[in-house]
Amino acid sequence: MKQTIYSEEEIKRRIQTRSWDELVRIGEPAVKPLIETLRMNKISSVRFVMATLGNIGDRRGTATLIEYLKLGHYSIRCASAKGAGSYWRSGCCEPFNRCTQRLQQTS
Secondary structure: OOOOOOOHHHHHHHHHOOOHHHHHHHOHHHHHHHHHHHHOOOHHHHHHHHHHHHHHOOOHHHHHHHHHHOOOOHHHHHHHHHHHHHHHHHOOOHHHHHHHHHHHHHO
Protein backbone atom coordinates (compact mmCIF):
# COMPACT_ATOMS: atom_id res chain seq x y z
CA MET A 1 0.00 0.00 0.00
CA LYS A 2 1.43 3.36 -1.03
CA GLN A 3 1.69 5.94 1.74
CA THR A 4 0.74 9.52 0.91
CA ILE A 5 3.31 12.14 1.82
CA TYR A 6 1.89 15.43 3.06
CA SER A 7 3.73 18.73 2.98
CA GLU A 8 3.91 20.82 6.12
CA GLU A 9 1.69 23.40 4.41
CA GLU A 10 -0.97 20.76 3.70
CA ILE A 11 -0.90 19.66 7.31
CA LYS A 12 -1.12 23.26 8.58
CA ARG A 13 -4.08 23.88 6.28
CA ARG A 14 -5.84 20.84 7.74
CA ILE A 15 -5.12 22.15 11.24
CA GLN A 16 -6.58 25.55 10.35
CA THR A 17 -9.72 23.94 8.94
CA ARG A 18 -9.88 21.49 11.86
CA SER A 19 -9.92 18.48 9.57
CA TRP A 20 -9.66 16.10 12.52
CA ASP A 21 -10.23 12.83 10.65
CA GLU A 22 -7.68 13.72 7.99
CA LEU A 23 -5.06 14.64 10.59
CA VAL A 24 -5.60 11.35 12.41
CA ARG A 25 -5.16 9.52 9.08
CA ILE A 26 -1.95 11.50 8.41
CA GLY A 27 -0.75 10.41 11.84
CA GLU A 28 2.86 10.91 12.95
CA PRO A 29 3.77 13.69 10.46
CA ALA A 30 0.95 15.83 11.92
CA VAL A 31 2.20 15.65 15.53
CA LYS A 32 4.87 18.36 15.39
CA PRO A 33 2.63 20.94 13.63
CA LEU A 34 -0.17 20.16 16.10
CA ILE A 35 2.16 20.76 19.06
CA GLU A 36 3.38 23.99 17.43
CA THR A 37 -0.25 25.10 17.15
CA LEU A 38 -0.59 24.71 20.92
CA ARG A 39 2.48 26.86 21.48
CA MET A 40 0.61 29.75 19.81
CA ASN A 41 -1.60 29.81 22.93
CA LYS A 42 -4.91 29.86 21.07
CA ILE A 43 -7.34 28.50 23.64
CA SER A 44 -9.90 27.86 20.90
CA SER A 45 -7.53 25.33 19.31
CA VAL A 46 -6.62 23.40 22.46
CA ARG A 47 -9.62 21.06 22.55
CA PHE A 48 -9.27 20.18 18.86
CA VAL A 49 -5.49 19.69 19.03
CA MET A 50 -5.58 17.63 22.24
CA ALA A 51 -8.24 15.29 20.90
CA THR A 52 -6.33 14.90 17.64
CA LEU A 53 -3.01 14.21 19.39
CA GLY A 54 -4.71 11.66 21.59
CA ASN A 55 -6.28 9.87 18.64
CA ILE A 56 -3.02 9.82 16.69
CA GLY A 57 -1.37 8.21 19.72
CA ASP A 58 2.18 9.36 18.98
CA ARG A 59 4.26 9.39 22.17
CA ARG A 60 5.70 12.86 21.43
CA GLY A 61 2.32 14.34 22.27
CA THR A 62 2.23 12.88 25.78
CA ALA A 63 4.53 15.49 27.35
CA THR A 64 2.40 18.24 25.86
CA LEU A 65 -0.79 16.65 27.14
CA ILE A 66 0.69 16.26 30.62
CA GLU A 67 1.85 19.89 30.58
CA TYR A 68 -1.63 21.10 29.65
CA LEU A 69 -3.30 18.84 32.24
CA LYS A 70 -1.43 20.85 34.88
CA LEU A 71 -2.71 24.23 33.68
CA GLY A 72 -5.30 26.03 35.74
CA HIS A 73 -7.83 26.81 33.01
CA TYR A 74 -10.70 24.33 33.37
CA SER A 75 -11.53 23.96 29.67
CA ILE A 76 -7.86 23.32 28.80
CA ARG A 77 -7.59 20.62 31.46
CA CYS A 78 -10.82 19.03 30.21
CA ALA A 79 -9.60 19.01 26.61
CA SER A 80 -6.27 17.58 27.74
CA ALA A 81 -7.97 14.87 29.78
CA LYS A 82 -10.05 13.91 26.74
CA GLY A 83 -6.86 13.64 24.68
CA ALA A 84 -5.21 11.61 27.44
CA GLY A 85 -8.15 9.21 27.36
CA SER A 86 -7.50 8.64 23.68
CA TYR A 87 -3.87 7.85 24.47
CA TRP A 88 -4.93 5.21 26.99
CA ARG A 89 -7.16 3.59 24.37
CA SER A 90 -4.30 3.63 21.83
CA GLY A 91 -1.90 1.92 24.26
CA CYS A 92 0.50 4.88 24.65
CA CYS A 93 -0.25 5.40 28.32
CA GLU A 94 3.08 4.64 30.05
CA PRO A 95 4.11 8.32 30.34
CA PHE A 96 0.76 9.10 31.97
CA ASN A 97 1.17 6.21 34.39
CA ARG A 98 4.59 7.54 35.46
CA CYS A 99 3.23 11.08 35.83
CA THR A 100 0.27 9.85 37.92
CA GLN A 101 2.58 7.83 40.17
CA ARG A 102 4.80 10.88 40.75
CA LEU A 103 1.79 13.06 41.56
CA GLN A 104 0.51 10.46 44.05
CA GLN A 105 3.90 10.29 45.76
CA THR A 106 4.03 14.06 46.25
CA SER A 107 0.50 14.38 47.66
